[in-house]
Amino acid sequence: xxxxxxxxxxxxxxxxxxxxxxxxxxxxxxxxxxxxxxxxxxxxxxxxxxxxxxxxxxxxxxxxxxxxxxxxxxxxxxxxxxxxxxxxxxxxxxxxxxxxxxxxxxxxxxxxxxxxxxxxxxxxxxxxxxxxxxxxxxxxxxxxxxxxxxxxxxxxxxxxxxxxxxxxxxxxxxxxxxxxxxxxxxxxxxxxxxxxxxxxxxxxxxxxxxxxxxxxxxxxxxxxxxxxxxxxxxxxxxxx
Amino acid sequence: xxxxxxxxxxxxxxxxxxxxxxxxxxxxxxxxxxxxxxxxxxxxxxxxxxxxxxxxxxxxxxxxxxxxxxxxxxxxxxxxxxxxxxxxxxxxxxxxxxxxxxxxxxxxxxxxxxxxxxxxxxxxxxxxxxxxxxxxxxxxxxxxxxxxxxxxxxxxxxxxxxxxxxxxxxxxxxxxxxxxxxxxxxxxxxxxxxxxxxxxxxxxxxxxxxxxxxxxxxxxxxxxxxxxxxxxxxxxxxxxxxxxxxxxxxxxxxxxxxxxxxxxxxxxxxxxxxxxxxxxxxxxxxxxxxxxxxxxxxxxxxxxxxxxxxxxxxxxxxxxxxxxxxxxxxxxxxxxxxxxxxxxxxxxxxxxxxxxxxxxxxxxxxxxxxxxxxxxxxx
Numbered sequence: 001x002x003x004x005x006x007x008x009x010x011x012x013x014x015x016x017x018x019x020x021x022x023x024x025x026x027x028x029x030x031x032x033x034x035x036x037x038x039x040x041x042x043x044x045x046x047x048x049x050x051x052x053x054x055x056x057x058x059x060x061x062x063x064x065x066x067x068x069x070x071x072x073x074x075x076x077x078x079x080x081x082x083x084x085x086x087x088x089x090x091x092x093x094x095x096x097x098x099x100x101x102x103x104x105x106x107x108x109x110x111x112x113x114x115x116x117x118x119x120x121x122x123x124x125x126x127x128x129x130x131x132x133x134x135x136x137x138x139x140x141x142x143x144x145x146x147x148x149x150x151x152x153x154x155x156x157x158x159x160x161x162x163x164x165x166x167x168x169x170x171x172x173x174x175x176x177x178x179x180x181x182x183x184x185x186x187x188x189x190x191x192x193x194x195x196x197x198x199x200x201x202x203x204x205x206x207x208x209x210x211x212x213x214x215x216x217x218x219x220x221x222x223x224x225x226x227x228x229x230x231x232x233x234x235x236x237x238x239x240x
Numbered sequence: 241x242x243x244x245x246x247x248x249x250x251x252x253x254x255x256x257x258x259x260x261x262x263x264x265x266x267x268x269x270x271x272x273x274x275x276x277x278x279x280x281x282x283x284x285x286x287x288x289x290x291x292x293x294x295x296x297x298x299x300x301x302x303x304x305x306x307x308x309x310x311x312x313x314x315x316x317x318x319x320x321x322x323x324x325x326x327x328x329x330x331x332x333x334x335x336x337x338x339x340x341x342x343x344x345x346x347x348x349x350x351x352x353x354x355x356x357x358x359x360x361x362x363x364x365x366x367x368x369x370x371x372x373x374x375x376x377x378x379x380x381x382x383x384x385x386x387x388x389x390x391x392x393x394x395x396x397x398x399x400x401x402x403x404x405x406x407x408x409x410x411x412x413x414x415x416x417x418x419x420x421x422x423x424x425x426x427x428x429x430x431x432x433x434x435x436x437x438x439x440x441x442x443x444x445x446x447x448x449x450x451x452x453x454x455x456x457x458x459x460x461x462x463x464x465x466x467x468x469x470x471x472x473x474x475x476x477x478x479x480x481x482x483x484x485x486x487x488x489x490x491x492x493x494x495x496x497x498x499x500x501x502x503x504x505x506x507x508x509x510x511x512x513x514x515x516x517x518x519x520x521x522x523x524x525x526x527x528x529x530x531x532x533x534x535x536x537x538x539x540x541x542x543x544x545x546x547x548x549x550x551x552x553x554x555x556x557x558x559x560x561x562x563x564x565x566x567x568x569x570x571x572x573x574x575x576x577x578x579x580x581x582x583x584x585x586x587x588x589x590x591x592x593x594x595x596x597x598x599x600x601x602x603x604x605x606x607x608x609x610x611x612x613x614x615x616x617x618x619x
């Protein structure tokens with residue numbers, strides 16, 4: 001289903017999530033209402049332990065909410081069977097992790113091709129598509145490098161290519177610049193806003209790093225398991 | 241995802257090689273020890289197997305295995321011949337004289353006295369000379385291994401002499417008799433002469449060898465002989481197994497081999513299981529990432545099984561190759577001749593190794609299945 005630009009690709013209503021039982025129970029999400037639009041870069045910010053990572057895990061279908069609902073591109077993910085949810089994730093979601101999580105035994109091209117391989121695309125075709133994307137991301141000289149031979153910024157670019165290669169409709173990034181120095185983090189964010197943002201794709205970025213806030217189209221502030229307020233960023237605001 | 245699974249496996253060289261060598265050495269030990277054990281057990285019935293002219297062995301009911309016999313009476317031969325269904329029955333004498341060479345070498349030997357008229361009881365494999373020459377006075381046929389033991393370093397030739405119980409006997413043939421349980425030389429002589437080579441003892445008929453008439457099975461004949469004479473009668477195959485069972489029950493051989501085989505199995509299971517499990521645990525973040533990306537549980541199980549079966553196959557092939565090389569070398573040695581890598585062992589160990597790698601991968605599979613993909617977000 002194609003969504004017109006700038007309408008809600010992700011909608012969360014009254015999401016609740018807790019871990020543990022009895023007195024040890026911790027409420028991590030306390031009725032979260034959140035949305036992210038296609039064609040925008042939505043930042044999710046807040047102090048450590050406020051529930052950001054849990055929220056994106058629930059949005060991505062990696063965790064089940066205790067209550068509330070998640071709607072991705074008009075599909076209520078809770079209504080999908082576990083197997084359907086895995087397939088939905090494979091087709092529609094891309095991930096960028098804080099620690100990159102590249103497979104150490106695969107080259108940069110092969111790592112970027114993993115989502116295609118998981119979808120059953122033939123090896124040669126998958127690697128070719130991944131190579132083309134890595135070239136766009138400026139890694140034309142590191143296509144056959146192993147992760148250990150790449151700098152942090154290069155590894156994060158490979159991870160970005162892996163998130164984009166199957167053209168998902170939602171990209172979820174967890175602290176993509178946390179392990180990088182400022183300049184490298186900035187270049188990764190430039191690439192993210194330049195390559196990932198697409199009229200039919202939403203991008204959610206969880207971050208602590210206020211140096212990169214200028215890239216956001218909207219910023220959802222979170223605290224103690226709730227969204228406290230949402231900033232819509234105009235181009236002028238972004239420039240400032 | 242097979243490609244990814246194999247690259248993950250081979251990417252960690254140390255663990256990959258560790259797994260392969262654990263399985264290879266376990267396979268080698270298992271195939272080696274079980275084949276040697278089976279070979280040694282088979283040797284307990286070698287001389288029974290060598291007699292191809294008779295299907296039924298008749299003996300005193302107290303006789304339990306080939307090496308230790310209670311003598312039959314001469315009249316027992318006639319009683320067996322009188323049983324309906326017996327095509328022919330001949331006597332066989334077995335004893336353990338000491339054979340000496342003119343140079344002073346000596347060894348206890350297995351002496352088999354075969355039927356004077358028909359030479360039934362002799363194996364049909366001869367390397368030098370002929371069985372017919374046993375009809376000459378004071379003649380024996382010696383097996384090749386015995387010859388090498390008594391005449392070390394000397395070329396095979398007939399006409400040499402041995403001294404047994406003050407009798408000088410001439411070697412008229414070199415046989416290729418199967419290796420006995422104890423590595424004694426095997427001597428064949430005519431029954432009447434064999435008795436004189438032994439000395440004190442006389443008229444020691446150890447066995448009667450019989451063949452059923454056409455249309456009667458050896459098994460049926462054993463029943464008839466037993467019913468008619470009260471003697472113990474066994475088919476050739478039954479008697480071979482009697483010998484094997486005797487050694488299994490009355491010697492420490494099975495326990496010794498059993499310990500080695502158990503340790504080999506344990507090493508295979510524990511070392512490969514633990515290494516494979518650690519390999520999976522160290523890759524949990526990668527598996528978590530794959531899960532998050534959308535690889536199904538079935539896909540992950542397939543990846544782990546492929547990894548396990550790959551190391552299992554390579555390790556097993558290497559181990560079997562090592563075992564085959566071992567037996568290729570040692571089957572040409574006189575002392576270990578006839579001990580071969582048995583196909584039953586190769587198949588059995590293959591199944592065992594399959595069990596080991598599946599068992600090793602089950603723990604890993606469980607760990608990956610319970611892994612929450614959301615864990616990849618936790619730094």
